[in-house]
Amino acid sequence: MDYQNIILEIDGPKAKISLNRPEVFHALNAPILKELASAFQELGENETIRVITLTATGAEAFCSGADLKDGMANAGRPLGEILAENYEPLIIGIRECPKPVICQMNGIAAGAGMSLALACDLIIANDKTYMTELFVGIGLMPDAGSMYFLPRLVGVQKAFELCSTGRKIYMEEALQLGLVSKVAPANELEATVNQLTDYYASAPTVAIAQMKKVLNLTYESSLQQMLAAEAKGQTRCGFTEDFGEGVMAFLQKRKPEFKGK
Known part of the structure; x- marks a missing residue:
């Protein structure tokens, strides 16, 4: 597949997928979601690939969530249909991918961007960033898997608080809650992730x-x-x-x- 909204890089047994819509802080629309789902399927079936990193280009955001302009184009269409068509194949694809998927969270992960990060097997995050389930701010509930992953990580009561307030979760708290596996300074983030991918690239x-x-x-x-x-x-x-x-x-x-x- 010819990818337009993501960058796929392969280095021996290691693969890196980078969201590449920096002009909208890597917001998710139908084209990028379909490309991501296709990339995970491609890499999952590639026997030479042994570990996958998911990140974003630039340093301002990992993913700002759903592209509301894309949503406006689907005005009047049931949101559940859009989730089933565009989001569910990607989230299920990450969870069913037979390779470890590491989120290199280089910037803000908001809304469905937080869901995307939580779907990964491990999250290594920039120590200056934050996560937020900001859906409540536009009168919606979290989706794209957050209602599944979040309570399993932090418990139902804490999940309710985070979802119903949409407050920012900075990395010190995220680490304490178990939302991320490790936190690293921005200038050490890639090296920290590389140490982990090197391990999985030579693991059974x-x-x-x-x-x-x-x-x-x-x-x-x-x-x-x-x-x-x-x-x-x-x-x-x-x-x-x-x-x-x-x-x-x-x-x-x-x-x-x-x-x-």
Whole structure:
């Protein structure tokens, strides 16, 4: 696909997707949402890719949320239809992508931009930025997955507060709440993310994918169902080359060299 609103860069086993609508602080409209969904599908199916970074060009914003001008063009159309058509494929695509997805949150993440960040497996954030569920300011409720991810991270009561006030969540608090995994100074953000992507680029990719798949089931499954999912995923891991390499490296007292197979 010829991408117009995002930049896709591939460096060996590492891929980076950058939102690229700086003139509107990377606001989300139908074209960029479709491009993002396509990119995650493409990278998920690419066996050479072992880790994906999601970020944005520039330094002012990660994503300012839905493009309200795009919304005006759809005036009168049920918002649920727009979500189902444009947002749901992307959010589900990130969660079902068999590769770890790291959000490099280089700037403000607001509204659906916060939802997009929360859909990632890990968030590494610029220490000077903030997140906000600002939907209430225009008379809407959070969407694009926020009502799923947020209470699972911070609890229902705190999620209600953050959603119903739309207040800014600066990174010190976000770290305390567990909304982000790590906070770094702006000039160290990329290097911090690169350290993490280097790790995942040499990690046992199939095992990581199975972890992500089974963890996605945890809130909708009984203990018995989770045990069955673990057994199924572990069976898949047990037939990988990486498992054999890991055992051999342990016995030989050396660092394993995982191939992601």
